Amino acid sequence: METYDVIIIGGGPAGVSAAIYAKRKLLRTILISKEIGGQVLLTNNIENYPGFVERSGIRLAEYFEQQLRELGVEIVEDAVREIRIEGDSFRAICEEGTEFLGKSVIATGGSSHRKLNVPGEDEFFGKGVYVCATCDAPLTKNKTVAVVGGGNAAFQSADLLARYANKVYLIHRRGVFSADGILVNRVKGHGNVEIMTNVAVREIKGKERVESILLESLESRRVFELPVQKIFIEIGKEVKAGYLKGLVQTNQHNQVIVDRLQRTSCRGIFAAGEITDLPYGQAIISAGQGAVAALAAFDYLSEKEGSG
Ligand SMILES: Cc1cc2nc3c(=O)[nH]c(=O)nc-3n(C[C@H](O)[C@H](O)[C@H](O)COP(=O)(O)OP(=O)(O)OC[C@H]3O[C@@H](n4cnc5c(N)ncnc54)[C@H](O)[C@@H]3O)c2cc1C
Known part of the structure; x- marks a missing residue:
């Protein structure tokens, strides 16, 4: 079986960027993902990715794939089920049964937003239902909006949205908040926020x-209707890192803990993007971290070869 220099898990901005950098360092690179684009595919309104002015997430994902194909990156359409350590290599076992060996791994499985699972949530996704205030706050100018959740993400969203919207309702199903007190107080300080x-x-x-x-x-148990034009669902994210279970350190949110070179606690495994404990889930940020991970993987492999 061929041994790759680097196995990249995930085809979102982090994985794509890692693949571009790895391939241009002449590393034998394979990218495993069911699709190219990741969460970018879910939006039609990307206004903050430098140099990209077409807005459509699907278009950006098409450019991602075009760039990977032009560089000759090997892409496998599958999902990784498990990573096993074998000597100083890693075996990636995919859902469809295929296996790949790599000297290093860059995990970029990303995350997905938890859903409310109520009628209308899917139907109006992107048409008033949003999951990312940093991405979509400018759309709420002079509007009445709701934020759902009681943690830091919900309060950070409400804090930002209060600067754009006329009125922000913060809706929480419990009586206490898990958000930091200082953040709660800041949100309470906005005259246009009602909790x-x-x-x-x-x-x-x-x-x-x-x-x-x-x-x-x-x-x-009273049911009532609240007129709002936008609703932001901020009830947490699920990190896609199950295949790293037991191999790397994670935090209480299952996010993979990395250092400033995107190194995990396991030598040879790097992680980038929304799978990590680093803040600010944004496409450009994941892409930047993917680049760092690939360069750090290159240095890791060079050092290993030098000492071997
Ligand atoms: C509706 C919406 C709108 C957004 N708008 C913006 C915006 O305007 N601007 C902005 O900068 N950001 C925006 N974002 C956020 C941005 O899309 C994310 O921050 C970014 O996509 C994260 O990149 P990532 O590569 O870390 O993870 P993801 O994009 O989540 O990609 C993860 C990849 O890993 C793959 N994967 C998962 N598990 C496995 C596995 N086991 N094996 C193999 N592959 C796996 C997935 O299929 C996917 O390809 C938005 C997000 C959403 C949901």
Whole structure:
């Protein structure tokens, strides 16, 4: 079986960027992912990726794939189920049964947003339902919006949205917040934010776009309708790092802990993008970290060869 210099897991901005840098360092590179683009495929409104002015996430993903193909990066359309250590190499075992050996691994499996699982959530995704305030806050100018959640992500979103929107409702199903107190106080300081606790979202309603949400008070069981034009769901993310279980250190959110060179606690395994404990989930940030991971993997392999 051929041994690759680097196995890249994931085809989002982090994985694509890692593959570009690895390939241009002449590393034998393989990228394993069911699709190219990752979360970028879920948006039609990317306005903050330098040099990319077409906005469509699908278009950006097409450029990603074109660049990989032009460079001759080997792409396997599959998902990695498990990574096993074999001597000083790593065996990637895929869902469809194929296996690949690599001297190093760059894990960029990303994350996905937790859903409310209520009617209207999928139907109005991108048409009033959003999951990333940093990405979409400018769309809320002079609008009435809701943020759902009680953690740091929800409060950071409310803090940002309060600067654009006319009115922000922060809706939380519990009576206490897990967000940092200082952040909660900052949000409470915005005159246009109203916090609603012990309230659950039951439905997102509208015709073409979101027009209102149906809420239920968990204390009185009263169901009522709140007119909003945008709703941001900020109830956490699920990190896609199961295949690294037991191999690398993670934090309480299952994010892979990395150092400033994207190195994990396991020598030879690097991680980049939203799979890591680094802040600010954004395409350009994942891409930057992917580049660092590939360069660090190159240095790791060079040192290993030099000492071997
Ligand atoms: C609706 C929406 C709008 C957004 N808008 C913007 C925006 O305007 N600007 C911006 O900068 N960012 C935006 N983002 C955020 C941005 O898309 C993410 O920060 C970025 O895509 C993260 O890149 P990543 O490579 O770390 O992970 P991801 O994009 O999550 O990619 C992970 C990749 O890993 C693959 N993968 C997962 N598990 C496995 C496995 N076991 N084996 C192999 N492959 C695997 C996935 O299929 C995927 O290809 C938006 C996100 C969403 C959801």
